[in-house]
Structures are given as structure tokens and as C-alpha cells.
């Protein structure tokens with residue numbers, strides 16, 4: 001058989017022309033979003049006050065399997081796609097495993113992550129609707145960066161609420177966003193009612209994603225010609241991210257490689273949902289089987305220790321409710337948690353698939369994650385994002401199991417981005433002062449007890 005190259009590159013004209021909507025093949029559809037005031041399913045017109053029209057259509061569509069990618073988005077994709085699928089020969093050798101390891105690398109663009117795949121789509125639909133601009137939140141900063149790139153491409157105004165501790169720890173992230181023309185405000189801020197309320201109640205807060213979301217939504221609905229956009233969790237984002245999985249599948253098919261295990265880190269679920277989409281589709285249609293593993297931080301374990309229930313998507317409770325695996329919208333990961341993936345909930349699509357037993361979830365502690373990250377950087381050359389390193393950590397564990405058993409499994413994982421702006425966290429690890437924190441059952445219970453009664 002032909003030797004598999006280090007990097008499987010697709011040709012430009014092999015970039016998929018359509019996104020795949022895995023919901024179309026799900027027997028149990030994800031539960032609808034609920035209006036926070038009435039607890040009734042959100043209608044399209046209600047959602048259109050917050051989100052762009054075309055994106056609302058995509059959000060509510062559980063039956064259309066394929067969506068055409070508009071030419072303007074496709075052309076932008078050509079700037080940084082196709083993304084390479086790398087055969088991790090060096091890593092396999094270093095581990096001494098018979099497993100065959102592949103990773104899909106999404107860090108080859110300035111935002112440094114897969115988030116640009118959805119940012120460009122959301123900016124395009126906002127522009128097509130004739131809007132002036134969009135608002136959003138960003139935690140670690142990758143989404144805000146991706147969105148500022150996308151907005152500058154289409155000439156849209158971009159207003160980013162950045163979680164305060166991240167704003168202070170990552171001043172250069174902020175500067176990248178400003179270079180692309182975005183305005184960046186640390187959250188909680190005094191620019192919104194919800195921000196002022198949160199500051200009054202918790203004057204020393206470092207901010208959280210849930211709080212920044214509330215601020216960005218309030219800003220959007222109170223500004224003429226603005227809508228809110230979100231970089232993860234929503235079903236439309238999972239749809240856009242299916243480009244990752246579709247390319248991966250095409251590249252594997254080119255060399256007749258069949259994956260056995262597919263692994264991705266899970267924050268809100270967008271990269272994992274995108275990576276697994278076409279494989280999960282085959283699984284749902286009974287055409288093939290795969291082990292699919294979501295990897296989350298032990299300090300923010302929504303799938304492995306959360307509850308499958310309706311919850312608010314934000315701290316301020318202004319967003320619709322989603323049925324998802326959640327730790328409670330008031331949950332904040334411990335301050336020593338450095339590795340991203342800090343959202344309290346999980347995409348409704350992934351939550352439903354997980355609840356139906358179609359995928360597994362594991363949690364890993366941050367010191368083992370950074371240990372895997374450091375090894376990976378030294379062996380494969382790429383300096384991974386801490387988020388991505390959760391997937392590396394789990395992939396290495398699976399490869400070592402193959403070493404024990406002698407099985408030659410094929411493992412595919414998502415390397416979602418690079419870690420150049422996470423050097424503060426790497427520094428802690430390199431100095432040997434990074435610690436782990438796992439929330440106690442009582443802490444989780446206190447947060448879960450506050451779930452809304454739906």
C-alpha cells in the first residue's frame with residue numbers, strides 16, 4: 001500500500017462546498033431553545049431580535065442535511081483551508097505504539113484556531129442582512145480574534161466583551177483584535193445594565209464567559225443595526241464547523257484509512273461537533289461505527305459530572321434556555337484553571353448524542369494536559385493551545401492502551417489551535433507551580449440546585 005505522507009493536503013477544489021447538518025440524521029433531535037420569560041420554544045421572530053435572520057434559519061433547521069456554502073465564504077476559506085491532516089509519525093515513534101495517529105490541524109490562521117470557520121460565516125450573513133455590526137464575548141480570546149478578522153473582511157463593526165482576567169492576562173490578544181478594527185471592553189463593564197449589576201454584587205470578580213455573553217447580548221439588542229453572534233454551543237456553529245470533519249473524512253478516504261477512535265476537546269462543543277459530524281452521520285445511519293470521545297477539563301466537567309437539563313446559557317439569564325449537560329449557569333471554574341474550555345454547558349447537539357450513548361466523555365486534569373502539550377511541542381513541533389492539549393492528552397492515553405494490547409487502531413484527534421497567547425499558563429507549568437483543582441460534589445450540587453425549574 002502507498003505510504004501515507006506526513007501531511008495529507010487536499011487540493012483547493014476539494015474543499016467541501018456544503019456544510020453537513022448532523023441533526024438531520026439524529027432520531028432524537030436536540031430539544032428546542034426556550035424563551036427565558038415564557039419558557040415556550042423560541043420562535044424565529046423572537047430569535048431574530050438577537051441573531052441574524054439566515055443564522056436563525058440554520059439554528060432551527062433539524063432536517064436539512066446539507067447547506068451550500070456561499071461563494072464569499074468559500075473564497076475566504078481558500079485563504080487558510082484546506083487544513084492539513086497530519087500523520088503523527090514522530091509521536092507514534094516516541095510512544096512506541098502500534099496505533100496510527102492522525103491530527104487535523106486548525107491552527108494555520110492568525111486567529112490560531114478553528115473558530116474562524118464559523119466567524120466568517122456569521123459575519124457574512126450579518127453583512128448580507130445589511131447590519132452595521134455585531135457584538136460578542138470572548139474568553140481566552142480566540143473567538144474575538146476570529147470574529148474581528150471576519151468583520152474587517154466584510155467591513156462590519158465588531159464589539160467584543162472580553163472576560164476581565166483574560167483581558168488583563170493577554171494584552172496582545174486584545175491588540176490583535178484592535179489591529180483588525182474591533183473594539184474590546186473588559187467584562188464585566190459599566191457599559192451595560194447587566195455588567196453594572198454584576199459589578200455591584202461582585203466588585204472583585206474576574207469575569208466569566210456567562211457574564212460577558214449577557215453583556216454582549218444586551219449591547220446588541222439595545223443598539224440599532226447590531227446583532228449578537230456566538231462562537232460555540234449553538235447548533236449553527238456546529239454546522240459551520242462540519243467543514244473540519246468533512247475535510248478530515250475526505251483526506252482519510254483518499255488513502256482508504258478507516259478511523260477507529262475520534263477524539264476532540266470539548267468546551268462548548270463546536271470543534272468536536274464539527275470534527276465528528278460526518279462520522280457521526282455514518283454511525284447514525286448505521287453505515288459505520290466509531291468510538292467518539294469528548295475530552296473536558298476536570299475543573300469544568302459538564303458532560304462527565306453535569307446534569308442533562310434546561311439551563312440558562314449566560315449568567316445574566318437574558319439568553320434563551322438550552323437543554324444541555326450543564327454545571328449550572330452560575331458555575332465558575334476555579335481561579336487556578338488555565339486551560340480554556342471553561343463554559344458551564346455543552347452544545348445541545350452533543351449533549352443529546354452523549355445522552356443517547358453515541359459518544360463517550362472523559363475528563364483530564366490540567367497538569368497532565370500541559371505535560372502532554374509540552375511533550376507534543378517537543379515531538380511534533382507545533383506549540384498547541386491548552387484547549388487542544390486536552391485532546392492530545394486523551395489521544396496519547398488511547399495510543400498507550402494500544403501499546404499494551406498490541407492493537408493497531410487508527411486514532412484521529414482535533415488539534416484545534418496554537419498556544420502562543422497562553423504563555424502565562426505555560427510559564428506556570430514550566431515553573432512547576434501549576435496545580436489541579438477538581439470541584440467537590442457539594443460545590444457542583446450547590447450550583448446545580450439553582451437550575452431553573454422547567
Ligand SMILES: *Cc1c(COP(=O)(O)O)cnc(C)c1O
Nearest residue numbers: 142232267268269270271387417
Ligand atoms: C474555543 C476553542 C476550543 C473550545 O471550543 P469548542 O466550541 O468546544 O470547540 C478549543 N480549542 C481552541 C483552540 C479554541 O480556541
